[in-house]
Amino acid sequence: MELRHLQHFVAVAEDQHFTRAAERLLVSQSGLSASIRALERELRAPLFVRTTRRVTLTEAGRALLVEAERVLAQVRAAHEAVAAVQGVLRGTLAVGTEQCIAGVHVAKLLAAFRRRHPDVEIRLRQWGSAALAEEVAAGRLDLAFAYRTQADPDRLRPVALAGEPMTVLCHPGHRLARAGTPPAPHDLGGEVFVDFHPDWGPRRATDTAFAAAGVRRTVALEVNDVHSLLDLVDENLGIAVVPQHFRHKRAALTALPLEGTGEPVYETVALLPPAEAVSPAARALMALRDDADA
Template sequence: MELRQLEYFVAVAEERSFTRAAERVHISQSGVSAQIRRLERELGAELFDRSARVATLTVAGKAALEHARAALAAAGATGRAVGEVTGLVRGRLSAGMVVGCTVTPLFEALAAFHRAHPGVEISLLEDGSDRLVEGVRTGALDLALAGTAALPEGLETLTVVSERLVAAVPADHALAGRPRTTLAELCAHPLVCMPPGTGVRTVFDRACAARGLEPAVTLQASAPDAVADLAARGLAVAVLSASMTEHHRDRLVTLPLDDVETPALLVLVWKSTSNPAVRELLAHARRAFAAPDAG
C-alpha cells in the first residue's frame, strides 16, 4: 500500500468521478484506475461501485475513507515536522536593523538563537527603516527591527518602543528655560535630525507638513548619540525620542513637543508565513525585549 494510492482513493471518493480525480491529481484516468485496482487487490475488497456513472463508495470503501485521510494527514504532518527540524539544523536567517541604533536586546536574541541553533547561518544588515520594511515584504529579509511612524500593513509586528518626540538643547539655549515647546517654536531654530526614512524623522516631517511648517534641518546624523552630541555643542536643536536623550542629561535639556502626539515606533516586523527559524528567533526576541534591563 502506497501513499499515492491512498491519495488517488480519497480523490475519487471526494470527486465521485475517476475523470475529475485524475484532473485533481494531475495524472491520466487510466493511471488512477490502475492504482485503485491495485489497492483493492491488496485490501481484498472493492472500494467503489462502478456500475453507475458516478463513483460511489462500497461498504468497504466507506470504512477505509477516514483511515486513508488520516494516513495522508499524518504523512503531511511528518513532512512538516521534519522540515521544521531541518530548518533549525541548517539554513540561513537574514535580519535587518535600523542604521545607527545599538539595540542590545536584539543582539541578545541573535546570540541566544545562535547558541541553540549553531547550524543556521545568521546575517545582519543595517539600513534605513523604509528599506528594511520593504526588504521584509520582498523576502530579502526574514525579520527586521525598524523605526516607523505607523505599523506597516500586511506584516506581523512586535512594538518594542513607542515614544513621543522631544527637543533637546544645551542649558544655555533660548528654549532651555521652558517646560515644553511647540513645533512652531522649534522651527524657528536650526535643527539636527535623523535622516529621512527613520521613524523619528517620519513622525517629525509629517507633523510639520500637517501644520504647514518648513523646518530648517541643517544637520543630519544616523546615530541618535551623534544627533544629541551635535545639539550639546550648540550647533542646532535636536529632534529625538525621549529615550534617545537619556544618556545626555548632563549636557542637554529635553522639552516635550506639545503638538506632536503621534509616537515614534521601534518595531520588529516579519511575514506571517515566516519559516521555523524566524519563529524561533522571535521567541528569543520576545524574551530579550521583555527583560527588565531591555531598555
C-alpha cells in the same frame, strides 16, 4: 526554469559583473553566461545590458529580480522548515534594524539566539525603515526592527514593539533650556535642526508631527548615526527632536518633552512577511523576544 538559473541571475544582478559573480558562485564564467542566456531565451527578453565594465538590469531584468529573490527566499524557507521539523534549526537568519530601536535590545537578542541555535548563521543589516521594509518584502531579510510605516498586508506584517513620545534635545545654553518650558512644534519653526536621513524612523516621526501641526522646518544638519547627531547638538549647532529614550544617551544635553503632538508619536515594530512565509529562524527569534518580555 531551473533554480540554478535564478541563483545565477540574482548573483549577476547583485555584483553587476559576470566574472565577480562567477567567482562568488564557484562556477566558470562561460557556464554562468550560458545559464543567463538560457534564461533569456526562455523568457524571450534580454535581462542585462552588457558593457565592457559592468552589466545593468533591463526593465525585464528588474521585474524578474523581485520575483527571483522571492522564489529563492521561499526555497530557503522550505529547506529550513524541514530541518526544523527534524529538530535542528539550520540555515541563515537575516535581520535588519535601525540604530537604537526602541522595544528590543538587538545585540542581546541575537546573542541569546546564537546560544540557543548555534547552527544558524546570523546576518545583520542596518538601514532606514523604508529600505528595511522593502528588504523584508523582497525576501532578502527574514525580519526587521523598524519604525511603523504604512505596510502592504500582503507583503508585510507589523508586530508592535514600543511606543513613546518625542523629546527636544538642546545645549544647556540654548534659549529653550534656559526657558525650561516644554515647547510645541509652533515654538520651533525658526530653529536650526539636526536630524537623520528622511528614511530613518525618528526623522519620519518628527516630520509627521510637524506636518500635522502645520509647521515647516528646515533640517540644516543631516546625519546617519546617533553619535554624530548628539555631537552636533552638544556643540550648540542645532536642536534635535528624537524619541524619548535618546535623552539617556548624552546626560549633558537638556531634554524637553515635545508638546501638542499626542502620544505615542514614535512607534516601533518588528516587520515580518505574512505568517505563512515566516522562516523558522525568524519565528524562533520572535519567540525568544516574547519570552524575554514575559
